[in-house]
Structures are given as C-alpha cells and as structure tokens.
Amino acid sequence: MDTTKSSAAQRRHLTRTSTPLDAPMIDSWCDLPREMMEIIILEATTEAAMAPLRVTMTAYQPGQPRCIRAVDQKKWFAFVDAIRVTKSSRRMLLRNVHADGSLELVSLTGYRPKRLYHPSPALLAHFGLIWRSMGFRTPSIDNLDAGSPIDEACVGAQVKFFVPLPRPGQPQSVVRIEIVSSINPIPVLTNSEVRRKVAGWLRFASWGPWAFGIQRDPPLAAPLPVPATVNGMRALLRWVEK
Numbered sequence: 001m002d003t004t005k006s007s008a009a010q011r012r013h014l015t016r017t018s019t020p021l022d023a024p025m026i027d028s029w030c031d032l033p034r035e036m037m038e039i040i041i042l043e044a045t046t047e048a049a050m051a052p053l054r055v056t057m058t059a060y061q062p063g064q065p066r067c068i069r070a071v072d073q074k075k076w077f078a079f080v081d082a083i084r085v086t087k088s089s090r091r092m093l094l095r096n097v098h099a100d101g102s103l104e105l106v107s108l109t110g111y112r113p114k115r116l117y118h119p120s121p122a123l124l125a126h127f128g129l130i131w132r133s134m135g136f137r138t139p140s141i142d143n144l145d146a147g148s149p150i151d152e153a154c155v156g157a158q159v160k161f162f163v164p165l166p167r168p169g170q171p172q173s174v175v176r177i178e179i180v181s182s183i184n185p186i187p188v189l190t191n192s193e194v195r196r197k198v199a200g201w202l203r204f205a206s207w208g209p210w211a212f213g214i215q216r217d218p219p220l221a222a223p224l225p226v227p228a229t230v231n232g233m234r235a236l237l238r239w240v241e242k
Helices: 002-014 034-048 073-085 087-100 149-153 191-205 230-236
Strands: 053-058 067-071 102-105 129-135 158-164 176-181 237-241
Touching: 053 073, 067 073, 073 087, 129 176, 129 191, 158 191, 191 230, 230 237
Parallel strands: 053 102, 102 129, 176 237
Antiparallel strands: 053 067, 129 158, 158 176
C-alpha cells in the first residue's frame, strides 16, 4: 500500500506539462512601469545567463517520493523572473533552454534541505538533460601509481555525464559524455582504454543520485547501462576545450 502511494506521488510530481512560450504574463508584472520592467529584465537575464542551474535529488526516507530541489536559489529566482516579465524575454530564454538546456546535479553530503526551492513540473519540463561531473582519473577506476601518459596529460580534467531528466517509465541511459580538458584525449585513447574508462566512469556516475540509475521504488542504486561495443562507447564521447 505504501509503495502504491509513493508511486502515485512520484507520478504527480514528475509528470510535466511545459508552459507555452507565448503564455500571458502575470498581472503583477504587467502593472510595473516600463523603466522598472526594463531594469528587471536586464538584471534577470544577466543572472539567468550564469547557468547551468543546479539541483539536488533526494528521497529522504524509503517510500517517500523522490524530490528535485534547487541549489543556488538566487539564480533560479532570476531565471523565473526573466521568463515572467515579458513575452520577448520568455521566448529568448526558453528557446536557448530548449536548444541545449541542462541542469547540473550536485550532492549535498550530510545536509537535509528543508526550505530549498522546489521547481514546478512545468518549469522542469523546459530542461531535457541533467548532468553530473567527476575527475578524468579516479581511484575506483585507475591505479594511481601507474597512470598512463594520457592520464598524466589530463590531470585536472573533468568528465560530465548527461542523461535525460527522469520521467516515469523512462529507462535511464547516458546520452553524452563530455571531457573538459586542455587537450583532446579521445583520438589517442586505445580501444582497451575506452572500454575500461567508459565502463568505470558509468559505474562511478551511477552511485548515489537516482537520476543516474534504473528507476525503482523505493529508489535503489543501479548502474547505467554500458554500450556493448567500443564504437558505441566512442560515439558518446565529446571533447570540450577547457
């Protein structure tokens, strides 16, 4: 019975209906003087441009619905303000979000937020992907005493894993892996290195946040699926110059 209630609550929370780009503005914005509206638009769009917006994902107790909560609330409120002031600011921001919108997932270790902003399903619907990052080289994957030349060249590099924003009944799988570094390591990675690193990265990325594992109720950790072929693994990799 508890599981049924939890599943129903989760569906209500995660079912998303995106607000149209041309939705009317709320009355409080329409009544503002033109000069004040322009100031708000300038400040809000400047803050919103500082994305990525960050979230944390939690299920505080077994059986409770999983929650998506905002981190850096000032940026979230600036983004919300920007899409509410005028139709033109709304279209501009949401077109950018729809083109390449993603949320950064962060862990708040040892912290149980009680008053964090809870983005609405309609607002979350504008973001297609969520990502988390880790180091290019980690103790769980590589022997730190015997690093390869590419490991040494990529000291300080970050790896970002992108998955679709969770929706009920949708299996999770990574859609893109970005390597943020000063040099491009992808062409020089051997097939065996690609197999080892991609499999290890996905295993590491699956720890903790429920968005990066198989959807279950109550939430349990489960690794993201690994592509069956080296070509499939390489197809996920992207280099982003640091």
